[in-house]
Each structure stands twice: as C-alpha cells, then as structure tokens.
Amino acid sequence: xxxxxxxxxxxxxxxxxxxxxxxxxxxxxxxxxxxxxxxxxxxxxxxxxxxxxxxxxxxxxxxxxxxxxxxxxxxxxxxxxxxxxxxxxxxxxxxxxxxxxxxxxxxxxxxxxxxxxxxxxxxxxxxxxxxxxxxxxxxxxxxxxxxxxxxxxxxxxxxxxxxxxxxxxxxxxxxxxxxxxxxxxxxxxxxxxxxxxxxxxxxxxxxxxxxxxxxxxxx
Amino acid sequence: xxxxxxxxxxxxxxxxxxxxxxxxxxxxxxxxxxxxxxxxxxxxxxxxxxxxxxxxxxxxxxxxxxxxxxxxxxxxxxxxxxxxxxxxxxxxxxxxxxxxxx
Numbered sequence: 351x352x353x354x355x356x357x358x359x360x361x362x363x364x365x366x367x368x369x370x371x372x373x374x375x376x377x378x379x380x381x382x383x384x385x386x387x388x389x390x391x392x393x394x395x396x397x398x399x400x401x402x403x404x405x406x407x408x409x410x411x412x413x414x415x416x417x418x419x420x421x422x423x424x425x426x427x428x429x430x431x432x433x434x435x436x437x438x439x440x441x442x443x444x445x446x447x448x449x450x451x452x453x454x455x456x457x458x459x460x461x462x463x464x465x466x467x468x469x470x471x472x473x474x475x476x477x478x479x480x481x482x483x484x485x486x487x488x489x490x491x492x493x494x495x496x497x498x499x500x501x502x503x504x505x506x507x508x509x510x511x512x513x514x515x516x517x518x519x520x521x522x523x524x525x526x527x528x529x530x531x532x533x534x535x536x537x538x539x540x541x542x543x544x545x546x547x548x549x550x551x552x553x554x555x556x557x558x559x560x561x562x563x564x565x566x567x568x569x
Numbered sequence: 570x571x572x573x574x575x576x577x578x579x580x581x582x583x584x585x586x587x588x589x590x591x592x593x594x595x596x597x598x599x600x601x602x603x604x605x606x607x608x609x610x611x612x613x614x615x616x617x618x619x620x621x622x623x624x625x626x627x628x629x630x631x632x633x634x635x636x637x638x639x640x641x642x643x644x645x646x647x648x649x650x651x652x653x654x655x656x657x658x659x660x661x662x663x664x665x666x667x668x669x670x671x
Binding site: 369380 | 585596
C-alpha cells in the first residue's frame with residue numbers, strides 16, 4: 351500500500367487523480383486518435399430524408415400509377431428517364447455528402463476536434479473505396495442495361511463500406527452496414543423489390559440510425 | 570507492496586501529456602506533430618519538450634520526411650516504449666485491484 355500512496359501524492363502535482371481516471375484518460379486518447387467521432391447523427395437523418403424524397407420521385411417517374419412490386423419491373427428505355435435518374439441520383443448524393451460534411455464539421459468544432467485528422471482520413475478512405483467502386487460498377491450495369499440490379503449493387507457496396515469503416519468511427523455504424531447488406535441481397539434476388547429495398551436502406555434506416563446516433567452521442 | 574508491482578511504474582509517464590502521447594502511438598502506426606497538437610490542444614513548445622523527453626528515453630522515434638515539399642515530422646513508438654507502456658498499464662490495473670481489495 352505504501353507505494354500507491356506515494357504514487358498518488360506524486361501524481362496529484364501533475365493533475366492526475368486516481369489510476370481509474372488515468373486508465374480512462376488513456377482509453378479516451380486511444381479512441382479519439384483512431385476514431386472519427388464527429389460524425390453527425392443529424393446528417394444521417396437528413397440523408398435519409400433526401401433518399402426517401404428521391405425514391406418517391408423515381409417511383410413516380412418509373413412506375414406511377416402502379417406499384418413497383420405488383421406489376422413487374424418497368425424497363426428503362428427512354429433516354430429522358432435515364433438522364434433524369436442520373437441527375438436525381440447525383441443530386442441526392444451531393445446533398446447527402448454536403449450535409450454530412452457541414453454538420454460533422456460543426457459538431458467537431460463544438461468538441462474542439464479537428465475535421466481533418468489521421469482518424470477522419472482513415473474513415474473516409476475505408477468508406478469511399480468500396481463506395482467509389484460501387485459507383486463505377488453501377489455505371490457498368492447501366493452500360494449493360496442491367497437496370498434492375500442497380501439498387502442491389504448500391505446497397506451492397508455501401509454496406510461493405512459501412513462495415514469496413516465502422517472501426518474508424520462510431521462503432522454502431524456497423525449494424526447499419528449489415529442492414530444495407532441484407533437489403534442488398536434481397537434486392538439482388540428479387541429485383542422487383544429493388545426500389546423498395548433501396549428506399550428502406552438509404553431512406554428509412556438512415557433516419558432510424560441517424561436518430562439513434564443523435565440521441566446516443568449528441569445529447 | 571512487493572517489488573514486482575513497483576517494477577511497472579515508469580517515471581516517463583508521470584506527466585499526463587507524455588502518457589497521452591504514448592497512448593496515441595500505441596494504437597496508431599505513426600502520428601504527426603500537427604495532429605498531436607490538434608488532438609491534445611497544447612502549445613508547440615510544450616508538446617515538443619515532452620516529445621523530446623520520450624525520444625531521449627527511446628520510447629519513440631522521430632521520422633522526418635516531406636509531404637508536398639513541406640517538412641513533415643512523424644513519430645513512431647519503439648519496442649521499448651510499447652513494453653514500458655504495457656508495464657505501466659499493468660501497474661495501474663494492479664493498483665486498482667489493490668484499492669478494491671483493501
């Protein structure tokens with residue numbers, strides 16, 4: 351016991367209190383230096399809302415007034431529809447990434463955490479490699495007129511990105527990734543449900559997980 | 570208190586900042602000066618002196634390189650540093666166990 355008392359006296363002059371606090375401080379430093387913790391839950395909710403709006407518009411253009419799962423798939427044959435879908439997809443992506451960037455930057459500024467750090471770079475790298483490859487793969491599907499597989503491919507590649515990058519950010523993201531992968535597989539085997547799965551994955555589950563993150567880490 | 574538990578205590582980790590620097594280098598392959606500064610919220614001089622201290626104890630190694638023509642100083646933990654840090658962690662855990670027992 352003698353030595354531990356000396357230890358405490360010694361530590362007190364250096365602002366460290368108990369070994370419990372010291373261990374907690376070590377753990378927190380390890381977490382903060384490896385994980386990008388500024389990821390904003392609010393931006394997940396917004397991304398989900400944009401996706402739901404985009405999916406609604408796409409459904410209106412492609413299937414209206416029929417439902418996408420009772421009357422088979424419509425075949426994209428009009429150049430006009432193709433252009434609209436590309437613009438819609440690009441617009442949704444830019445809006446979602448834009449809000450994620452600004453809200454995470456704001457959240458980081460609140461915690462005095464820099465937005466660009468070794469942790470955030472690793473997170474973005476591990477997320478965007480699969481996502482970028484998925485994007486190119488979707489263009490290949492478009493080129494081969496395999497339109498019905500595009501929602502499945504988007505869900506699967508995004509899911510892989512989330513599962514891989516979860517170790518560099520809020521760990522719960524991993525579950526969102528598995529949800530996307532499951533929906534992606536369903537969409538791959540039942541392409542009629544592609545748009546529905548896409549709206550659930552990119553829309554509904556972004557809103558659900560964004561809300562969970564918000565209440566868990568930002569309140 | 571036996572000599573066994575005293576062995577883990579390392580004076581290099583007296584200081585909170587040095588302890589934090591070492592914690593970061595335990596889980597990151599390398600870490601650069603400016604990222605340390607941003608994460609730890611300390612001044613250049615303060616950070617530099619503690620890094621120097623750890624370097625002299627041979628717990629960390631300095632690697633200088635250039636990133637787009639700007640000098641970049643990164644730090645890497647040495648085997649000796651990682652072992653000492655692990656011993657320090659074991660020492661802390663033992664202290665906690667002892668406090669619970671008493």
